[in-house]
Structure formats: C-alpha cells, structure tokens
Amino acid sequence: MNSRTQNTLLTIGIPTGYAVILRLFFGVNTWNELFSIMSVTFLFLLPTILGALTIYLSSPEIVQSLAYRVFTPWIPVFLFLIITLAFALEGWACWLMILPIFLIGASIGGLIGGYLKARNTNKIINISILVFLPLFVGPIENLIETIPGTYIAYTYIDIEAPAEKIWDNVTHVSEIPQEHDKGYLTRMLGFPRPIKAELNFEGVGAYREAIFTKGLVFHETVTEYKDNKKMVFTIKAYPHQIPSTTLDEHLVIGGDYFDVLNGTYELEKLPNGLHRLHLYSHFKMNTTFNFYAGWWGKWIMKDIQNNILLVEKTRAEEG
Template identity: 55%
Template sequence: MKLQLRVTLAIFAAVAFAFIVRYLFAIDSLSALYSVMTVTFLLCLPFGVGYLTVYICKDETVEYSAAAFFVPFIPIFIFFFATLLIKVEGMACWIMIMPIFLILAGLGGITARYIKFKKRDKNKTFVYIVLLLPFFLSPIEKMIGAIPGTYKAYTEIDIRASKEQIWKNVTRVRAIDKQQDSAAFTRFFGFPRPIKAELDKEAVGGRRKAIFDKGLVFDEEVTAYQPLKSMTFTIHANPYDIPSTTMDKHIVVGGEFFDVLNGTYQLERLDAINCRLHLFSTFKLNTTFNFYAGIWASWIMKDIQQNILKVIKERSESEARIVVHT
C-alpha cells in the first residue's frame, strides 16, 4: 500500500510540475523569456517529469532500469490527455512531440535512478537543478533567437492521359468528395481536407483560391505560367481569418512558426500515352528546433500534395478512358 501511495504521489507531483512549466512558458507577458516553442521546453519538461517521478518513488519501485525508464510514461500520458481535455494543446502538436517527450522522460527516469543509487549524497541537489533548469536555459535560448529556415516538399505522379486532359484538372480542381480524399496522414492529424481550387484566368496575375474545409482558404496569385507546362503561384493564408478550431495555433499556416510560401506544377510528357506531373511547394519554419519540425512539416506537405496529385490522376485518366471509348 505504501509503495502504491508513493507512486501515486510521484505521478501527481510530476504532472503538477509539467502543468506549472506549461503555464509559465505560455504567459504572453513572459514571452521574451519563455515559450513552449523552444528546445528548452521540448527537452527539459519531459526530462524533469521523468526525473521527479523516479526521485519520489521508493527505491524498490525503480530497482530495475526498465522500471525507471517506463514509469515516467504514466505522468506524460496523463499530462497529454489532460491538456487535450482542457484544450490547452491540440492533437497534431502532441503527436509530433510525443516521441521526444517519452524518450526524454525515460532518460530523466534513468538519470534519477543512477543518482538515487550511486550519488545519494547529491540526490536533493540534482533534483533542484533539473526542476529549475528550464527557467534558466529558456531566456538564453530566447536571446539567441530562432533561425528561420526555408524548405521544399517535392511530389510527383505518372498519369496515363494527354497533357490537355491533365492541365485542365491542374488549373481548376473541381469539388473533391470525401471518398476521393486519400490523405490519411494529415486527416489523422486533424488537418482540413481540400475541397476545390478556382482560377480566374490562366496567365501571370491570375487569382487562384484553394478552399479547404473547416474555413481554411488560401489566396494564391500566379507568378509564372506556361500553358500545358508549368504554373507557379504564391500562397497566402491570413491566420486571423482561420477559425481557432481549425488548426493548432502553434502550426497554423501563416502564423508565427509555419507558413507556406509558394507552389509549382510542372508537366512533362514521358511517352505517347504517359505524362509526369510534378508538384512542389516552398514553406518556412521559424523555430529553434527546425531540425525536428522540418521533418514533420515535410511529411505533412507531401501528404497534402500527393493527395491532390492522386485526385488529378484519377480524373484525368477517367476522362482519357471516356475519350477512347467514344
């Protein structure tokens, strides 16, 4: 019974620590010193949760390294569900950072176990250092600042249709049914699904509007155009026009941390009956952990683009079959 009580106390204390750090790092008036979109928050919070959990647990509970590594998962998952429940964080953000949180919490637990058994005389000193570390490191990181990075997401698809049939489905995308939406990855994240794209004229200066569900709209302008060959367009989303329920504020398009700059379609003929359609986009990240955020952003952009390409392929090939049969 005492062991269970001690474990419960350890989990409660660890979750409380996580909420305190999350709350303080999100206060607008302290934004010059703290932010949840920092390496400090990403690494120190879960490490501290893991360390504090094992520090409070009785020795016999974390006698083995495996226990010290996995027991901290409990407060992390509780923190995860609690922040979702009270809508402090969104599912998309959590899925992205969960692998790092679990690994760092486990490492924090392993470190606490080592100190607990090997450096008992320094046990209290180390726990204070670990718990206060994010509050000292974050201001330093904020002074250094984020380094904006620009990235490209490349996708392509082979289509058995003529250039004319493909191109008319590129310039204007008719309404997409849910059954045609194959972007399982981004749907799982809760990202809006594409509905349609409209273009007022096929020339430089043409205005294109890409409409997604949940109120997400991209205003685009054609900056380069070659009929049946290529089309480049800028992409603009006003984050203030996007409903707060549409995307997590930390990954909203056009926001402080993530923005899509432009997109390009390129069409090439492979042989007498096959063409290859390329779609690539340029996006910008503005965090101190672009090395990690860039991986997820690239996956998301590629999934969105590949979904559009599949729709274009299906429609173009369907129209090509109708022409052949008639």
C-alpha cells in the same frame, strides 16, 4: 491508504503536477519574450525532467530495474497529455507530433534519475536543480534569435491521359467530395481537407483561392506560366482569416512558426507515353528546433500534395 500506494501516487503525481504547472507558466502570453511553449526548453527539457523526477522519487528497490527506469516515466507523460487535452491546453495534432519526443526524453530522464539516485548525493539539491532548470534555460534560449529555415516538399504522380486533359485538372480543381480525400496524415491530425481551387484565367497574374474545410483559404497568384507544361504560384494564408478552431495555435499557417511560400506544377512527357505531374512547394519554419519541426512540415505538405495529385490523376484518366 498504505505507504506503497501513497509513494506511487507521489512518484507519478508530483512529476505530472509539475508538468501542468510549467505548461501554464510557459503559456502566459505576456511572458513570450522569456518563455515559450515552442522551445527546446519546453519540448525537450521538460520530458527529461519528468523522467528524472519520476525515478528519483521512486523507492530504491524498484529503481534497480532498467525497464522501470525506461518505461515508468511514460506514465506522467500520458497523464499530462490527458490533462492538457481535457482542458484544451494543447490540441491533438500537437500531441501527435511531440509525443515521440516526450516519450524518448522521459526515458532518458529516467536513466539520469536512476544515476543520480545511485550516487546518493543531496536529494534536495538535485530535485531543486531539476525543477528550476527550465526557468533559467528558457530565457537564455529566447535570447537566441531563430533562423527561419526554408524547406521543399516534392511529390509526383504518373498519369495515363493527354497533357491537355491533365493540365485542365491542374488549373481547375472543382469540388472534391469527402470520399475522394486520401490524405491519411492530415486527416489523422485533424487538418482541414481540400475542397476546390480554380484559376480565374490561365497566365501570369492569374489568381485563385485554394479553399479547404474549416475556413482555411490559400491565396495563390501565378508568377510563371507555360500552358500544359509549368505553373509557378505564390501561396499566402492570412492567420486573422483562419477561425481559431481550425488549427492548433502553434500550427497556424502564416503564423509565427509555419508558413507556405510558393508552389510549382510541372508536366513531363515520359518515354512510355505516360505523363509525370510534378508538384513541389517551399515552406518556412521559424523555431529553435527546425531540425524536428521541418521534418514534420515536410511530411504534412507531402501528404497534402499527394492527395491533390491523386485527385487530378483520377479525374484526368476517368474524365
């Protein structure tokens, strides 16, 4: 093995190995009060350190290239992705959500690594600071209490059908065949798809189970009801009832980080004779990076709701 090949393996292998070790370290359940995978430290700081290490360990000649500093740190990120998926340390859904952060963070880290390398400061000290920084920042971040954020996901669809027929499909969603499922985002993420949801009666206090594939069930109770006009309902998912293979542990609905609170249907008659069916829900995120997690949560909830609305529109217009 020539020195160039050996240097390349070290440049890529050390940051990748460091990422895997830190993932195992932060994933120890008994250390949840000090270190957490669902933290700014892990999701934002780690890829930056990966990028800085990759460039800092590279030979001075190739580091002169801006493209090298920006894109080469992506290699250990993708290797880290493959390893964590292969050993089931992370799920595919989680990676799809965090990959943009990791790639951007790695590129920023690459620029930082290039800057440090150009300054010719103490190499051992710089690498030590980079490697041990998450171990100091992680516990400090965990001392900061998370402030749960409540978000709203609003969707609507216009339907050419009588109000009674539309409302009947709102209150009684019979079994949805797989070919009618149009939830592109949730399907890509491997989320359960909706099967059926039927009220036991129409009025305040009514109950229904919104049943999804893979054992996911939303327990819904009506708190406000106006026939053919409005229905408000609470939504509850019990994490202990959801099979462990249904969702990534960090995305469990009703778990530590994500929960759906309630939903509302409203039916509005439009001047052109159509009806507009509104559907919105409130959900809660509980992380130290709600600014990013809330955006994903809203996108996912809108995809689920648009999927349901399209089914209800199709059935009302064709039924």
